[in-house]
Amino acid sequence: MDAFLDTERLTLRQFTADDADLLTELDSDPAVMRYLTGEPTPPEHYRERGLRNILACYERWGGDFGLFAAQDKDHGAFVGWFLLCPEQEGPLDEVELGYRLRQAEWGRGYATEGSKALLAKAFTELGVRRVWADTMSLNDRSRKVMEKVGMTMTGTLDTPPDMRKAEGAEYGGVRYEITEQQWERLQ
Numbered sequence: 001m002d003a004f005l006d007t008e009r010l011t012l013r014q015f016t017a018d019d020a021d022l023l024t025e026l027d028s029d030p031a032v033m034r035y036l037t038g039e040p041t042p043p044e045h046y047r048e049r050g051l052r053n054i055l056a057c058y059e060r061w062g063g064d065f066g067l068f069a070a071q072d073k074d075h076g077a078f079v080g081w082f083l084l085c086p087e088q089e090g091p092l093d094e095v096e097l098g099y100r101l102r103q104a105e106w107g108r109g110y111a112t113e114g115s116k117a118l119l120a121k122a123f124t125e126l127g128v129r130r131v132w133a134d135t136m137s138l139n140d141r142s143r144k145v146m147e148k149v150g151m152t153m154t155g156t157l158d159t160p161p162d163m164r165k166a167e168g169a170e171y172g173g174v175r176y177e178i179t180e181q182q183w184e185r186l187q
């Protein structure tokens with residue numbers, strides 16, 4: 001399959017219908033889900049509809065946006081995923097950035113490397129003008145990634161209903177953003 005994006009150490013590709021187990025295994029680690037739903041995602045979620053929705057996004061946006069599996073280039077091992085996606089009914093030039101990596105892959109700079117490459121692709125190839133990313137207030141690792149790629153905090157968020165079991169849900173979330181002009185000034 002063609003790569004969506006290559007970085008120095010990672011290849012990002014579309015998920016396929018065979019990838020439900022990769023996604024379920026990633027979400028089975030309490031450390032990964034700590035600031036998300038706060039609990040493992042049941043295996044039937046990806047088997048029955050989660051993966052179908054992911055694949056439908058590629059169709060909808062012609063492969064430009066969606067959730068992309070990251071593999072390390074040396075071994076082809078599944079590292080986790082990155083998200084670059086507009087809202088369902090939102091404008092195509094405003095997109096969300098996200099990432100979820102296997103715990104064994106934290107602390108290697110992969111999230112920052114993938115996010116930087118996605119911002120570059122978004123602003124130089126995909127006609128994007130603004131990228132945002134949301135995370136729980138206490139998710140310091142995630143906030144650090146946003147800051148390292150040049151995003152700045154623009155607001156606070158209420159905890160969404162499906163994240164009430166996340167650690168620190170009572171503190172709500174934060175939104176970070178970067179515009180095309182801000183990104184260009186950093187290059």
Ligand SMILES: CC(C)(COP(=O)(O)OP(=O)(O)OC[C@H]1O[C@@H](n2cnc3c(N)ncnc32)[C@H](O)[C@@H]1OP(=O)(O)O)[C@@H](O)C(=O)NCCC(=O)NCCS
Pocket residue numbers: 031032033035036080098099100101102105106107108109110111112113134135136139141142144145148
């Ligand atoms: C959020 C998450 C992706 C961050 O991953 P991460 O590995 O901490 O982030 P980075 O890729 O930026 O790596 C940073 C660390 O790698 C280290 N590092 C090692 N080698 C490196 C290299 N070659 N280049 C850059 N950094 C490197 C850095 O020193 C840094 O360590 P520090 O944070 O202690 O200073 C990860 O914690 C995760 O998947 N969490 C669970 C899901 C989640 O919460 N997602 C976000 C929801 S909004």
